[in-house]
Amino acid sequence: MSNKRALTDRESALPALAEAFREHGFEGATLASLSKATGLGKGSLYNFFPGGKDEMMEAVLENIDGWFADAIFSPLENVSDPAAAVTAMFDDVTAYFRSGRRVCVVGCLGLNSSGETFAVKVKDYFARWISALAHCLEVAKVPPAMAVDLAEEAVSGIQGAIVLARALGDDASFQRIVRRLQSTLLDAIGRYG
Amino acid sequence: MSNKRALTDRESALPALAEAFREHGFEGATLASLSKATGLGKGSLYNFFPGGKDEMMEAVLENIDGWFADAIFSPLENVSDPAAAVTAMFDDVTAYFRSGRRVCVVGCLGLNSSGETFAVKVKDYFARWISALAHCLEVAKVPPAMAVDLAEEAVSGIQGAIVLARALGDDASFQRIVRRLQSTLLDAIGRYG
DNA sequence: CAAAGTTTGTACCGATAGGTACAAGGCAAC
DNA sequence: GTTGCCTTGTACCTATCGGTACAAACTTTG
Numbered sequence A, B: 001m002s003n004k005r006a007l008t009d010r011e012s013a014l015p016a017l018a019e020a021f022r023e024h025g026f027e028g029a030t031l032a033s034l035s036k037a038t039g040l041g042k043g044s045l046y047n048f049f050p051g052g053k054d055e056m057m058e059a060v061l062e063n064i065d066g067w068f069a070d071a072i073f074s075p076l077e078n079v080s081d082p083a084a085a086v087t088a089m090f091d092d093v094t095a096y097f098r099s100g101r102r103v104c105v106v107g108c109l110g111l112n113s114s115g116e117t118f119a120v121k122v123k124d125y126f127a128r129w130i131s132a133l134a135h136c137l138e139v140a141k142v143p144p145a146m147a148v149d150l151a152e153e154a155v156s157g158i159q160g161a162i163v164l165a166r167a168l169g170d171d172a173s174f175q176r177i178v179r180r181l182q183s184t185l186l187d188a189i190g191r192y193g
Numbered sequence C: 001c002a003a004a005g006t007t008t009g010t011a012c013c014g015a016t017a018g019g020t021a022c023a024a025g026g027c028a029a030c
Numbered sequence D: 001g002t003t004g005c006c007t008t009g010t011a012c013c014t015a016t017c018g019g020t021a022c023a024a025a026c027t028t029t030g
Helices: A004-028 A031-038 A042-048 A053-077 A082-096 A105-111 A113-139 A144-168 A171-192 B004-028 B031-038 B042-048 B053-077 B082-096 B105-111 B113-139 B144-168 B171-192
Strands: none
Touching: A004 A031, A004 A042, A004 A053, A004 A105, A004 A113, A004 B004, A004 B113, A031 A042, A031 A053, A053 A082, A053 A105, A053 A113, A082 A113, A082 A171, A105 A113, A105 B105, A105 B144, A113 A144, A113 A171, A113 B004, A113 B144, A144 A171, A144 B105, A144 B113, A144 B144, A144 B171, A171 B144, B004 B031, B004 B042, B004 B053, B004 B105, B004 B113, B031 B042, B031 B053, B053 B082, B053 B105, B053 B113, B082 B113, B082 B171, B105 B113, B113 B144, B113 B171, B144 B171
16 A cells, blocks of 8 residues: 555644644644654655645644544443443543643634634534533433533533633642532432433 | 823723734734734834734733723622622623633633743733632632632633633523523522621 | 655745834924 | 924835745655
């Protein structure tokens, strides 16, 4: 297979690209910084991503979305033990966002106008997260309207915790907030399950 | 007074500057866009803000902080009726952030490395908000540890609501989340007050 | 090894970034 | 009206932006 190498390298550059976008934002990330982050020259970068920065971000979003689909969304959508699934979600999310030290690329994109190009992907990511979590709560017999409300609150709360933890430079606050969100959900599950 | 005009114009440019920084972020806001937003030429901009973009953002932060100090922090710090103060805070915040359509400049600054220059101001803003709100809850006889937790949760929750509402393009979600946060606080006040 | 295709560094492009210099214009005080 | 200060537009600077071109180097295939 002639394109095996190419695809592999393109794929393996994504985490570094994601990290660079996380650190500097989409506008703030220059080709020079992306080149340094990945260890690839400009030539290679444009070889793998002919569409430039836009295509790189697109690929990064796809990659992130894939990770979340596997690690977060699917387990919630195909849940058998809701309480365990919720606990696992919070554990995975805390690890993924490094207790708020790591920023959510998707959330950040939505915040300024440079991300308008990716608006659909951003929206879908959050919509799917909320509906997956709401489904999980409904399986635990939480009334549908309340399930959606709680799911929305939890996803939003995680984003807020990232903002606050970054602003205060204090991941302990992230942990506290997320722990509270988790018990709110577990309480609801316990109440109806 | 010879410098009255100058100071007035500098001050009156701040809202437009803030809006431009909100829309494009700090890195994304170019001098051209700042010039267009304020209606001031480059010459005037550098006359009022010799330090360039950094000084403009500094002034914008100062301005925002002043507004919050007057409208949000002080009423919480010098509270007599905690329930009314909390309700007023949520009303003012909802109006200020236009139900999440408007982004929080301070929160955004904390998210990427371009805001490191302003880290102290960002941190102080959130720290003061949380401690003012916690104080308000303590006046309502909420136990101190719980007051801090609730305050942290509320401030963080507002930031999360902005992120989510922007991402989904749906201010109704902002309203729902903020209403929930408000009742959580009012419940606590009612329970102990 | 030779042929064919991939991957890479380097040099380069026009556009625009943030910032400076400065002369012309506007405005108050006398 | 004239003086002196403040304000402003324009022209200009260098650095860097995202992006292109392309030949050299490397792989893979036979």
